Amino acid sequence: MTLTTSPGFSLRQYGICLKGIVWRENLRFLHQRERFVSALVRPLVWLFIFAAGFRQVLGVSIIPPYETYVLYEVYITPGLIAMIQLFNGMQSSMSMVYDREMGNMRTLLVSPLPRWYLLLSKLIAGTLVSILQVYTYLAIAWFWDVEPPIIGYIAVLPALVLSGLMLGALGMLLSSLIKQLENFSGVMNFVIFPMFFASSALYPLWRVKESSPLLYRVCEFNPFTHAVELIRFALYAKLDWSSLAVVVVCGLLFMVAAIVAYDPSRGLIALRGGPGGGQ
Amino acid sequence: MLERDDRPGHLPLAVDGLSHSYGSRKALDDVSISVQPATFAVLLGLNGAGKSTLFSLITRLFNTRKGTIRIFGHDLNGEPGDALKLVGVVFQARTLDLDLSVMQNLLYHAALHGIGNRDALASANRVLERMSLTDRAKDKVRDLSGGQMRRVEIARALLHKPRLLVLDEATVGLDIKARADLVTHVRRLVAEEGISVLWATHLIDEVSRGDDVIVLHHGKVMAKGSLEAVVASVGSSDIREAFKMLTDPTATHSEAA
Numbered sequence: 187m188t189l190t191t192s193p194g195f196s197l198r199q200y201g202i203c204l205k206g207i208v209w210r211e212n213l214r215f216l217h218q219r220e221r222f223v224s225a226l227v228r229p230l231v232w233l234f235i236f237a238a239g240f241r242q243v244l245g246v247s248i249i250p251p252y253e254t255y256v257l258y259e260v261y262i263t264p265g266l267i268a269m270i271q272l273f274n275g276m277q278s279s280m281s282m283v284y285d286r287e288m289g290n291m292r293t294l295l296v297s298p299l300p301r302w303y304l305l306l307s308k309l310i311a312g313t314l315v316s317i318l319q320v321y322t323y324l325a326i327a328w329f330w331d332v333e334p335p336i337i338g339y340i341a342v343l344p345a346l347v348l349s350g351l352m353l354g355a356l357g358m359l360l361s362s363l364i365k366q367l368e369n370f371s372g373v374m375n376f377v378i379f380p381m382f383f384a385s386s387a388l389y390p391l392w393r394v395k396e397s398s399p400l401l402y403r404v405c406e407f408n409p410f411t412h413a414v415e416l417i418r419f420a421l422y423a424k425l426d427w428s429s430l431a432v433v434v435v436c437g438l439l440f441m442v443a444a445i446v447a448y449d450p451s452r453g454l455i456a457l458r459g460g461p462g463g464g465q
Numbered sequence: 466m467l468e469r470d471d472r473p474g475h476l477p478l479a480v481d482g483l484s485h486s487y488g489s490r491k492a493l494d495d496v497s498i499s500v501q502p503a504t505f506a507v508l509l510g511l512n513g514a515g516k517s518t519l520f521s522l523i524t525r526l527f528n529t530r531k532g533t534i535r536i537f538g539h540d541l542n543g544e545p546g547d548a549l550k551l552v553g554v555v556f557q558a559r560t561l562d563l564d565l566s567v568m569q570n571l572l573y574h575a576a577l578h579g580i581g582n583r584d585a586l587a588s589a590n591r592v593l594e595r596m597s598l599t600d601r602a603k604d605k606v607r608d609l610s611g612g613q614m615r616r617v618e619i620a621r622a623l624l625h626k627p628r629l630l631v632l633d634e635a636t637v638g639l640d641i642k643a644r645a646d647l648v649t650h651v652r653r654l655v656a657e658e659g660i661s662v663l664w665a666t667h668l669i670d671e672v673s674r675g676d677d678v679i680v681l682h683h684g685k686v687m688a689k690g691s692l693e694a695v696v697a698s699v700g701s702s703d704i705r706e707a708f709k710m711l712t713d714p715t716a717t718h719s720e721a722a
Contacts, residue, residue: 194546199579206576210562210569217564293560296524297577298549304577 195299203299204307211311214281215318225273225319226326229266233327237262249390251422263332264418265387267320267342268410271350274316276378278308279357283364295448302445309358309441313350320346338421345420348430349413352437356409359440362447385411386418409436475538477502477551477629477661478523483532485518485684492518493684496532500629500663500677505655507672508665510681511712516665517557519681520633523663524554536629550578553622555632559614563607567598567617570606571624578625585624592620596650612643616650623654630654631663636671644671669705678704680711687711 215221237259248255285291294304324332324339334342360373384404386394391411395402405411412432419426478500485493493515500506510516522529523536525545534541539548561570568589575585593599596616606614615635622630632651636644648671654660664671672678678695680687688695688711692704701707 195579198581202576202579202581206573209576210565210573213565213569214562290560290562292524292526292554292556292558293574294577295526296549296552296554298546299577299579300546 200299200303203297203303204310207294207304207307208311208314211308211315212318215315221277222319225270225277226323228273229270229323230326232262232266232269233259233330233332249392251419251424251426257331259327259330260332260334261390262388263324263327263334264421265382265385265414267323267346267417268349268353268385268387268414269382270319270323271313271316271346271353271413272378272381272410274312274319275350275353275355275357276360276373277357278312278315278354279361279364279373282308282358282361286361301448305358305445305448306441309351309354312354312357313347316350316354317343317346334421335423337423341423342417342420345416348433348437349416352409352413352433352440355437355440355444358444359447362444381408381410384408385414387411387414409433412436476500476535477504477537478631478663479533479535480519480523481533481535483519483522483529483534485515485522485530491684493522496681496684496686498679498686498689500661502661503655503659504677505652505662505664505673505675506677506679508663508679508681509667509669509672509708510665511667513683514667514681514712515684516667516681517633518684520554520556520631520665523631524552525549550625551628553619553625553627553630555615555618555622555630555635557634557637559618561606561614561617561621564605566603566605567593567609568602570617571621574621574624580625588624588626589620592623595623595654596620610643612639612646615639615643615647619647619650623660627660629661629663631665633665634667635664636666636668669708672704680708682712 237257241258252260282291285294294308295301297304321339356377360377364373382388384401385408386405387410391402391405394405409432412429415426416429416433419429476499478498480496480498483493483496484491496515496519498508508516508519521527523534523541525541525548529542534548536548537551539551541548562573565573571589571592572582572585575588580588589602590599593602596619598613598616598620601609601613601617606617609617619630619632619635622632630651635651636647639647651662651664652673655662672692674692676692677690678692679689680695688698688707690698696702696704696707699707699710701710
């Protein structure tokens with residue numbers, strides 16, 4: 187019998203692996219039509235019903251990046267885009283918990299490629315799915331008078347990549363903390379809702395400051411606020427440097443923490459007996 | 466058995482002094498085993514013996530903290546990529562994506578090993594034929610029987626041409642015929658392709674003449690060697706009696722029989 191010695195992997199092989207993970211993630215997403223529909227319905231309900239109802243109640247003054255008064259629908263669109271990505275990140279992490287419980291996650295983790303690369307590829311795959319959702323939402327919202335400049339549709343892409351990676355990495359980190367799928371409902375109450383409401387997604391921060399300086403501080407420290415602002419400025423082909431810095435730094439922190447958590451020697455997964463958990 | 470190789474660095478699998486704990490509970494205690502080239506080695510143990518923990522360590526789902534694992538001479542901690550390239554794994558829990566077709570599951574696995582589409586398709590067709598599943602390639606995994614799913618998992622494990630195949634309780638949940646078919650398929654891989662197999666089970670009737678046997682109990686290796694050597698080592702008449710005596714110290718010869 188001849189023994190194979192294995193040299194390292196080539197860049198092409200890394201590319202094939204990434205492509206395979208992205209392909210599988212998209213395939214799964216397209217197979218789960220109800221997931222696609224619910225991912226779209228959620229922000230559209232906010233846009234069609236909530237925004238229409240609150241248009242008169244919540245007036246928005248002229249604040250950057252807007253150069254004139256804008257409809258409330260236009261104001262909350264970046265927040266709803268970030269919400270799509272937040273939910274997608276959490277949905278991915280939920281599927282990671284499910285995959286871990288069902289054992290599918292093991293297939294990924296026993297690949298000979300470095301684990302950090304596998305997790306990063308999964309993150310990229312999830313981000314691409316969220317971007318697909320965002321552009322579908324923007325296409326529908328265009329008919330609802332949400333019409334950013336054409337250049338904005340292109341300029342927002344890098345912002346979506348960064349915010350998608352940050353929120354996906356947060357989801358991945360959370361999935362390592364959650365032992366069972368049933369515990370995931372806590373994430374809704376303790377992560378998704380507080381992150382969304384304590385941000386600039388629904389109302390400008392100056393309004394929050396007027397009513398509660400403490401809440402204003404909380405909003406400022408919330409990375410979701412910065413994801414929203416990064417997207418808001420990018421939709422008008424502008425760059426908010428401080429938001430960019432926060433999103434990049436938080437994204438890196440979440441990513442490193444998630445990779446460490448899934449590391450077989452150091453991570454939380456190892457402490458509780460491995461992905462899938464069986465002994 | 467497992468002492469007969471004079472090149473321990475190049476054994477398909479060489480585990481030395483391996484211990485693992487979950488908190489204060491010891492799951493594996495100073496385990497040293499090996500698998501010879503082109504051998505069907507059966508890891509026998511009752512539920513909770515530590516078989517799945519051993520598998521999780523061999524596949525690096527978690528790291529070895531005490532002891533070493535070498536796969537064809539590659540240290541699993543030092544060179545995980547080189548080691549894992551040579552291993553095909555079938556876990557106790559089903560790990561197929563039920564919503565994807567058989568072929569899509571295989572192509573996904575190929576991508577995880579950096580195998581491009583053309584080679585992946587050729588390999589997938591080869592392993593599907595090997596496992597008599599060619600006609601099910603386009604079917605969704607969800608539509609397969611339990612035995613067929615297991616065969617797909619074995620086909621998947623063979624896709625990247627591993628030299629060592631490790632299977633954890635692969636026949637759990639299968640009927641008698643599907644179980645026999647599966648064991649036959651894997652034994653043919655050993656005989657015809659020279660693949661080394663580590664087959665974990667608690668079912669004694671899956672052990673055959675010519676196999677190597679490792680008896681694991683409460684995280685410790687109780688016996689290891691050829692089937693005949695293990696049976697002789699406890700003075701029993703067959704492997705069933707030997708296993709009973711090794712895992713139940715109060716059992717006498719007559720009880721065990």
